[in-house]
Amino acid sequence: MLADRHILLIVGGGIAAFKALDLVRRLRERGCRVTPVLTRAGTEFVTPLSLSALSAAKVYQDLFDLTDEAEMGHIELSRAADLVVVVPATADLMAKMAGGHADDLASTLLMATDKRVLIAPAMNVRMWEHAATQRNLATLQSDGVLVVGPTEGDMACGEYGPGRMAEVPEIIDAIDAALSDGPLKGKHVLVTSGPTHEPIDPVRYIANRSSGAQGTAIARALAGLGAQVTFVTGPADVPPPQGVRAIRVQTAQEMLEAVQNAPAADAAVFAAAVADWRVANAGASKIKKDGSGLPKLEFAENPDILATVSQMTTGRPKLVVGFAAETNDVVANATAKRQRKGCDWIVANDVSPATGIMGGSENAVTLITDAGAEDWPRLSKDAVAVALAKRIAEAIA
Template sequence: MSLTGQKILLGVSAGIAAYKSCELVRRLIEAGAEVRVVMTRSATEFVTPLTFQALSGHPVRTDLFDAQAEAGMDHIELARWPDQVLIAPATADLMARLAHGLADDLLTTVCLATQAPIALAPTMNQGMWSAPATQRNVRLLDALGYRLYGPSSGEQACGDVGPGRMWEPQQLLEALQTTGVNGPLAGLHILLTAGPTREPIDPVRYLSNRSSGRMGFALAAAARRAGAQVTLVHGPVTIPIPAGIEAVAVETAQQMHTAVMSRVSSADVFIATAAVADYRPESPASEKIKKQSEHLQLELARTSDILAEVAALPRRPFVVGFAAETQQVKQHALAKLESKQLDMIAANDVSAGQGFDQEDNALQVFWPGGEHMLPRQSKHQLAEALLQLVAERVKQK
């Protein structure tokens, strides 16, 4: 798809592949994009800012504290400017700083402040790429919603052979043309729920479940990368919020119901991955319950069925449900698909500790008249594959 009129902020960090980014600027402009460049101080040791200024037609920013630049476009305004951000090359050091939310120079500050999709084109020695610390940072960046383009394998400047080469400018150009604002979900508002709910028994105890929220958060990050506006209503979790989305934190099923129903009218797609409690204590104690008798009875009341209520709306979004089952997965999923009149349902087997609180999973996806099996893979890969199915079905509605 065309990049005509797209505003692309190119970040350049201190890798030997920085010279390729000069060609990348030229290709982006030929494709119709407007390009502005931010360099780290160390990157200027490889290519001068003047080179990028001549190619882009705009002054190059390198300093967080630049009195002249701040007068016209401070770092927050710069963060608001782009439709997409691409950092090429992205060194191991820069990736580590982004993974941990540091903002100690202009480029990392802009990345932390922007709402635009961010892509990284890694470049480093093959040993650095394979290092456990780097791979941990890659997983963190993926969870935060950053898209990684590459690296590719081959001979490196140091003489080593292996993964760590930056993608060629043409590859990066084509990647930008098929993601972000031009992605399969561009222009859509996706509302998701994720994580568990907690239903209070007394001020210190609650009923909950084993959901970690990883699948829903992976879907939120993937949807943002695919160009969607994303709202994520989530229960209590310990994983980082993906970049560039609206996150709404709740605790109870009733709070999640209120948050969803107040936002669903603007949503094009609703994906319910949250493990919402089916029952709640009817009368939570106002004080901590003391251990006095041998048995304790709790009177439970049904909670609102958020998924069913959204699906029953007169003007409803495309509705995707999730079914976590321990037996007869397909039968239960198809029954839920029909009874709640869903557009799609993704089912997984959570028996024997599968699915919940794991980094990978497998899904059986069903819709009226069709089905597709997504094999066991990381939840981030699974999210990409599931959203591709969603995008295809939404277009057919």
């Protein structure tokens, strides 16, 4: 997929810039042509000589370099590539992009390009979590900018948390997906996955046995068909797939908020096993076993995420797909759920303990649509995901 493709690589000024050198090397190994653009801050971490040697190309730095403008003006440079990649995308670069600034070569290219843009954010955890950065991120995503990472991990500053730049293989997968000519290219799909954890007190919670494997496989399959995927996941056993924007949540309420704050989607797949109830009187401190009797837990219904999105009057995705995990009367219960929620499709499965599906590697589903119920054979969860992704592509492409 990357052979003979042309990447315009903008290297920002952060300690993660050293990974840009490895990225260039690996892209070149795959037959990709790379044109580097080095910001002034980026020169504090990597040199033009190293970028030029690895890319076998001229490194562009200055907006007002008369020689560069004579050879290839910045407008032409911004449009000559198949994809613009920003590694690392610092808080400053993201702010410039979101605000439409164009005061140096990198920001001007990003404003002038007519190609897709992929950014790999990297910054201190506090900077990443700052409200301004999150506002800028939301703006960029609503503008169609693709995002890979960041991940959680140790940082050069000594802190730990989200803000660590995605690893090079993840970035390459995201580049591959962005350049994919699949049927979902240019489409945005929202996927929810995993369980939710509803706190009883700070150390205990209510949950279910969902591993998140099926939702992860679906997100991966959709990205493989060229879709831009926003992946909202509870505390699942399996990590999010590469090449998607992952949003981690804990509770049903947090999942609803993440879904509502996500950019408008062409399709939404609600594979998460959301807890139906939460503890309304969850303890602010650990509930003690002190001999005074059993604690009295008061339950409240959690928000219905599938119904909320299915019944939207404006901004509703063209296709809304729900999941129904049942232990008896699978088709009847799932059909009733589809009518009750107002979604377009329901993917129903039997999660009785004897099936081994909940938390297992295989699934046997029935796809319920306006046309009726369609039984699929028992397959690996990856195979189910690929089949469902293809059906989604047929419906919205």
